[in-house]
Amino acid sequence: MFTAKRVADKKDWLSGRDHDWEIIIGLEVHAQVASKSKLFSGAATEYGAEPNTQVSLVDAAMPGMLPVVNEFCIEQAVRTGLGLNAQINLYSRFDRKNYFYPDLPQGYQISQFEFPIVGEGEIEIEPEGGEAVIVGIERLHLEQDAGKSIHDLSPDDTFVDLNRSGVCLMEIVSKPDMRSPEEASAYVEKVRGIVRALGTCDGDMEKGNLRADVNVSVRKPGGDLGTRCEIKNVNSMRFIRQAINYEARRQIDILEAGGEIDQETRLFDNAKGETRTMRSKEDAHDYRYFPDPDLLPINITQEFVDGIKANLPELPDARKARFVVDYGIPEYDARILTADKAKGDFYERLAKGRDAKIAANWMMGDLFGALNKASINLDDSPVNSDALGELLDLIGDKTISGKIAKDVFEKMFAGEGGANEIVEREGLKQVTDTGAIEKMVQDVIDANADQAAKVADNPRLVGFFVGQVMKASGGKANPQAVNEILRKKLGL
């Protein structure tokens, strides 16, 4: 039985009529194993193929067909289990989960019920604006995905696409250790970061390759656990937070009105931002789990596990620690830059041989800002690490100022060329010729004689002069040189 000892931070409590409430959240993350073929058949798993073109006789459950386990998928489950700091079970077994639906050709899903391949583990998450939290992993098991029922192609008929039928999923079940929508999305973010670093799942939530079932209940802070509802198949971090917020408030409203929560399965409507009933407890299936007699139990050896362990890539937590030490960047920056394998790789390429802190600032500030605004993934960024590095090099050797660099970056992001090319083309090179700067300084002092006279009494006026000179130079004058020459000429 689950217990939930930790009480949420007060900032995460929801206000109620008579008392505050806290939210208890557990998650089941379904991560599609990055395998070219299915869990029990040789059919391809490529996304976006024409309907029913990636279906073997096994996937279509033709009479007499038998499953044969894809060993690659077993290995990926073990890798992932190790990444989640979890117990690897040397004995595990496939069971049948029986129910009828047209997108389930066999009439049962092959899953792992009683003996999952991965047992308990834990990971640390760092929710936005909160303390780090340890989240327990209950288990990870392998299972087949179902096909897809398509209801909107015809008013009367349902169509079935079996391309997904039999694709290998890892279901990663957490303990009910999360207490806020932010913690829940940070958890999914962390799991996603781990599977991506391991390469066991591509983590693509838009394609549904990683999705979450969210279990939500509310209770009086520290009180007895309430009845939970499960929200199925939520497929973005934002939707996870929205769904939890909506669902917690819905439950509180019912409880405060003297009602009871029905344990049920709900759907999240992303358009309306609401959850609604999918099926109630009364409709719950009796899945009649039993060991699949077509498959032998999975017996792996400790040597096999150790072999995988010895070759695990660096995981986000270790990488974060290394970034702090090796690059001297703050922990906060290191966490953001290691949340995702792609970010970490980008940063390491960028920081190599350059000022690591400036590199971090540029990535987290200008680059992420621009990507966010344009809703582009880092992988598809129009400015890659080499291109951004070229820009940083121009700042580093004082060819351009940081301020000009921001304009250059915008142009690079808009696809107007590389950093050097833009600087050359638009004549943005910093003026370091002291003769030229001296002339500009003199012109500004001459044009503002009144102000110049007051400088001795009010040294802060220097800023005004610096601004005027920079303006006159079109931003290209080296600010340090301008400062020095001004001070000399103004007799400071």
Add this chain to the structure above:
Amino acid sequence: MSDLTKLTLEAALSGLKAKDFSSVEITKAHIDACMDAADLNAFITTDFTNAMKAAEISDAKLAKGEGGALEGAPLGIKDLFCTEGVKTTAGSKILGDFKPQYECTVTENMKRDGMVMLGKLNMDEFAMGSSNETSAFGPVVNPWRKGEDLVPGGSSGGSASAVAANMCLGATATDTGGSIRQPASFTGTVGIKPTYGRCSRWGIVAFASSLDQAGPITRTVKDSAIMLQSMAGYDAKDSTSINKAMPDLSAACGKSIKGMKIGIPKEYTMDGMPREIEDLWQQGIKWLESCGAEIVHVSLPHTKYALPAYYIVAPAEASSNLARYDGMRYGERVEGDNLYDTYERTRAEGFGKEVRRRIMMGTYVLSAGYYDAYYLQAQKVRTKIADDFKRAWEKCDALLTPTCPSAAFAVGRKLNDPVTMYLNDIFTVTANLAGLPAMSVPAALDNNGLPLGLQIIGRALDEETVFAASSALESCAGFEAKPEKWWV
């Protein structure tokens, strides 16, 4: 030329090789026999046109001195084996006009070896039955008759009848709880269920996955050796297939059993079992002793729990295995008002009464709250039964038992009494539960002139001993009786 349908498979193969007759000739002779015996209802689908083509191809190979171990031999295939382009029904209406796009591994192996397939043999629906009366295509009639029509046993009733009535030189069959051995016993034929995992289950319509095994029904022990050698073999497409070489089975036939220890399990008897079966068992002991075997008495104490355990495990697996027959992708569909209504109508009309009964039993024993009491308990019994055998193997090399507690019974006699029907399997289910090889050999006629069989059970993977002992039994018994050819 003598009647080619009376030959053993062994004699036919050597005749073909010696070009005493052609495959076309012997195939034609069998096609005629099949047509003459249409009243026995042994076939669901015949495929004579393709059989004649295959015979011609075999003749061409034989003419060049080529060909495999079954080259040119006309054989029958139980309709549970998926055969490419040839309707496969599993004895059920629910598969409709299903023609597989694939060939199951067992018949693929046999075609590789040159088999000529005459057609698909009748059987109890989804192999669930002990009398062939649950077939959606009507009951098969036993060629042995005493005043009234008798059942050939089941579920491989079509295979047994066809072999006993000389409609084919041999036939494939499957055995989940006795479906090869019981019909063999009822029809005076030989049948072996090999060790679980010897024959690939790939492409055989599943009844109960952990128990199903394919094997041959033939007229002699040697013929079974020839057929099984071709049917068996490791198959990576079946995760439960065993990757161990099969011994030379033909060589095992006739091998001396001097010094072999034959165990007699005291529990293999039943209230109301005819005295003559008891006597035949004693006779079998004497025969094997006369061949130099040493008789030891053993106990398999959990035998009495085998049948109940079997009737939990097999329906449980079946209830899940048969879920795929939902009218969605292939087979018959009966449209209803909505999805679930369509499921219900399709399955209620597509499945016969016995199949529905077993699906209900299986669903029940797997349900929440009953799983531990039934399914789990049955699995524990299964382990105990396997342990009983392991202890017996410390004392003996093979076991001798009766195959069935009765001879063939009249059509309709037990159809409405499932428990009595299930008792037919009482001596055969143990070998399925423990995965052991077991063979039924025709040994004598009872007082009514009906055949009775004796069973040899061996250690897992030790088909060699099973064939040696069965072959000795066959020689001693000298069973030559044939049913009177009343059906022509």
